[in-house]
Amino acid sequence: MKTAFTMDDLPLWPQSYPPDGYTAQGIVRAIQDGLAQHGISGVYAFANSWAIDKHPEFADILDDWVAAGHHIANHTHAHQQLPDINAAAFIADIAEGERKLARWLNKAPRKLFRHPLCHWGETATKLAAVNAYLADIGATPVDVTSWCYEWTWNRAYRAARDAGDRKAEIYVKDSFLTFSLAQLMFDQAAAKAWFGQDITAITLGHNVPFFADVAADYFGRLIDAGVMFVALEDALVAPVQSAVGSVVSDKFLVLQQKLADAAGRPTPQIVPECQEMFARIKAMAGDLTV
Numbered sequence: 503m504k505t506a507f508t509m510d511d512l513p514l515w516p517q518s519y520p521p522d523g524y525t526a527q528g529i530v531r532a533i534q535d536g537l538a539q540h541g542i543s544g545v546y547a548f549a550n551s552w553a554i555d556k557h558p559e560f561a562d563i564l565d566d567w568v569a570a571g572h573h574i575a576n577h578t579h580a581h582q583q584l585p586d587i588n589a590a591a592f593i594a595d596i597a598e599g600e601r602k603l604a605r606w607l608n609k610a611p612r613k614l615f616r617h618p619l620c621h622w623g624e625t626a627t628k629l630a631a632v633n634a635y636l637a638d639i640g641a642t643p644v645d646v647t648s649w650c651y652e653w654t655w656n657r658a659y660r661a662a663r664d665a666g667d668r669k670a671e672i673y674v675k676d677s678f679l680t681f682s683l684a685q686l687m688f689d690q691a692a693a694k695a696w697f698g699q700d701i702t703a704i705t706l707g708h709n710v711p712f713f714a715d716v717a718a719d720y721f722g723r724l725i726d727a728g729v730m731f732v733a734l735e736d737a738l739v740a741p742v743q744s745a746v747g748s749v750v751s752d753k754f755l756v757l758q759q760k761l762a763d764a765a766g767r768p769t770p771q772i773v774p775e776c777q778e779m780f781a782r783i784k785a786m787a788g789d790l791t792v
């Protein structure tokens with residue numbers, strides 16, 4: 503199968519500053535190294551500009567990303583979620599991202615946009631207003647067909663490290679490599695069932711400490727399983743691309759799940775054979791929020 507891997511939330515994940523032992527620069531650099539080790543290039547990172555306002559030195563992270571052969575796209579300025587604000591405020595946030603990220607956006611082959619939490623609009627009016635604005639500025643909205651919940655593993659990893667529990671830390675890493683592959687295959691089968699044909703997947707990672715530590719192994723595990731990493735442009739075709747922004751939804755779901763849910767036929771989010779593992783990781787994460 504083929505997938506276009508993407509990143510969200512460069513240069514700094516909105517919910518957190520890196521814990522001791524990590525830096526925002528180091529996290530992204532480790533992910534870049536993992537990509538380079540496996541010959542994966544041209545990866546679009548959907549970026550926010552709020553962190554650069556606050557920490558101008560984080561501009562180097564985006565410079566490095568582009569210098570390494572990858573691309574930057576708009577993920578709004580402040581990462582506000584569409585259900586929390588009105589369409590005009592959301593559009594203003596996109597516009598601010600366009601202005602503040604312009605020096606990197608202009609270097610990318612395509613002008614792309616990703617909605618925070620992949621929320622397209624929970625009312626028909628908001629959906630139409632945002633879609634119209636994106637069309638107006640010539641931006642293509644990009645969704646996700648499979649994500650691997652590395653933000654939940656990140657919390658379990660942090661809890662294990664904070665507790666000095668080396669065995670738990672190893673379990674967190676090993677279980678993620680099993681889960682992420684199984685979840686991708688599950689989402690791919692669900693997408694094929696929904697669209698009636700095999701599709702090029704769009705996968706997602708975030709710049710969190712856990713993903714930085716596991717990225718090279720994650721890409722390697724997928725490649726060993728026969729996954730081919732391709733350019734995102736190859737995935738932005740019908741029937742996948744024509745479905746993006748096509749339904750009213752306030753759910754945090756990948757593309758085919760949003761469509762199925764809006765059609766009144768919701769599907770499972772987590773690969774069935776790993777539900778116990780996922781529950782264990784959530785329990786290990788406890789009440790950590792980042």
Ligand SMILES: [Zn+2]
Binds near residue numbers: 577581618
């Ligand atoms: Zn995001």
